[in-house]
Amino acid sequence: MKARVTVTLKPSVLDPQGKAIEGALHALEVPGIKGVRQGKVFDIELADMAPDAATAALKTAAERLLANLIVETYRIELV
Amino acid sequence: MKAAIITFPGSNRDGDVFRALADVTGHEPVHVWHADYELPQGTDLVVLPGGFSYGDYLRCGAIAGRAHIMQAVTTHANRGGLVLGICNGFQILVESGLLPGVLMRNANLRFVCKMQHLRVERADTPFTRAYRQHQVIKVCIAHGEGNYIADAETIARLEGEGLVAFRYCDAAGKIGGVANPNGSLHDVAGIYSQQRNVLGLMPHPENLIDPLVGGIDGRGLFQSLIAA
Numbered sequence: 001m002k003a004r005v006t007v008t009l010k011p012s013v014l015d016p017q018g019k020a021i022e023g024a025l026h027a028l029e030v031p032g033i034k035g036v037r038q039g040k041v042f043d044i045e046l047a048d049m050a051p052d053a054a055t056a057a058l059k060t061a062a063e064r065l066l067a068n069l070i071v072e073t074y075r076i077e078l079v
Numbered sequence: 080m081k082a083a084i085i086t087f088p089g090s091n092r093d094g095d096v097f098r099a100l101a102d103v104t105g106h107e108p109v110h111v112w113h114a115d116y117e118l119p120q121g122t123d124l125v126v127l128p129g130g131f132s133y134g135d136y137l138r139c140g141a142i143a144g145r146a147h148i149m150q151a152v153t154t155h156a157n158r159g160g161l162v163l164g165i166c167n168g169f170q171i172l173v174e175s176g177l178l179p180g181v182l183m184r185n186a187n188l189r190f191v192c193k194m195q196h197l198r199v200e201r202a203d204t205p206f207t208r209a210y211r212q213h214q215v216i217k218v219c220i221a222h223g224e225g226n227y228i229a230d231a232e233t234i235a236r237l238e239g240e241g242l243v244a245f246r247y248c249d250a251a252g253k254i255g256g257v258a259n260p261n262g263s264l265h266d267v268a269g270i271y272s273q274q275r276n277v278l279g280l281m282p283h284p285e286n287l288i289d290p291l292v293g294g295i296d297g298r299g300l301f302q303s304l305i306a307a
Contacts, residue, residue: 013183014183014186016185016187017188064145065141065145070228
C-alpha cells in the first residue's frame with residue numbers, strides 16, 4: 001500500500017525560502033499570488049496492513065524523523 | 080583528557096578538530112565511526128565535528144542525530160560527560176534532543192563564510208575557563224543553516240539559567256544588529272545543556288588555532304578542555 005506524509009512549517013515559523021519563492025513568482029508576474037509556504041512530501045510504500053496500524057507506523061515515522069515538531073507539523077494520507 | 084571524534088558520512092572538519100585537540104591539549108583524540116555502538120572506554124569528551132552529514136538530506140543533522148553512536152553519546156552526556164558539537168555537530172545535537180531548539184536556514188538565505196566576532200558569555204564552564212567573561216574572540220563561521228530558533232519559553236529558560244555560551248557581536252563587543260550573521264534569536268551562536276556539559280556552537284574555534292591562518296582565538300576552547 002502507499003501513503004503520503006506532508007510536512008509543513010508551523011504557521012508561526014518564518015519561512016524565508018517560501019518568501020523568496022513568492023518574490024520570484026511575483027517577478028514572473030504570475031497573477032494572484034498572495035503567499036507561499038514551502039514544505040516536504042514523502043511518498044511511502046508500506047507492507048499491506050490494517051489502516052490503523054499503517055497510520056500508527058506513519059505517525060511514528062513522522063514524529064521520530066520526518067518532521068521536527070519544534071517548527072513543523074505533518075499530515076498523513078493513506079492512498 | 081581522552082577525546083573521541085565521531086565521523087559521520089559527510090563530516091569534513093573531523094581532521095581539523097583532531098589537529099586542534101592534539102596541538103593544544105597534547106593528547107591525540109581517537110576517531111569513532113558513526114555506526115559504532117560504543118565510545119572508547121574512559122572517554123571524557125565527545126566531539127561532533129562540522130561538515131554536511133548525509134548531505135544535509137531531510138534537515139541538517141537529522142539523520143546523523145539518529146545514528147547508532149548517538150545513543151552512546153546521549154548516555155555519556157546524561158552521566159555528565161562532555162560533548163562538543165561544532166557547526167553540523169550543533170545541528171546534530173539539537174536534532175538528537177541533547178540541546179533544545181532548532182537551526183533554521185539563515186534569515187538572508189545565504190551561506191555565510193567569513194570571520195566573525197563572538198562574546199564569551201561565561202568563563203566558568205569546562206569549555207570556556209581559559210577565556211575571560213565577556214571576552215570578544217574572533218573565529219570563523221561557515222554555514223547556511225545557523226539561524227537559532229526556539230519557542231519563547233525555551234529562550235527564556237536559556238537566558239534565565241545562563242545557558243547561552245556565545246553571542247554574535249562586532250569587534251567592539253556590541254551584540255547583534257548587523258553583527259548577527261544569520262538571524263539567530265537573541266544573537267545566539269552557541270548554547271549549553273542544563274548541566275553545561277554539552278556545548279553546541281555554529282562557529283569554528285578549531286580553525287583558529289594557528290597564527291598562519293589568521294588568529295589563535297579558538298585555542299582557548301581547547302585549552303579549557305585540558306583539565307577535563
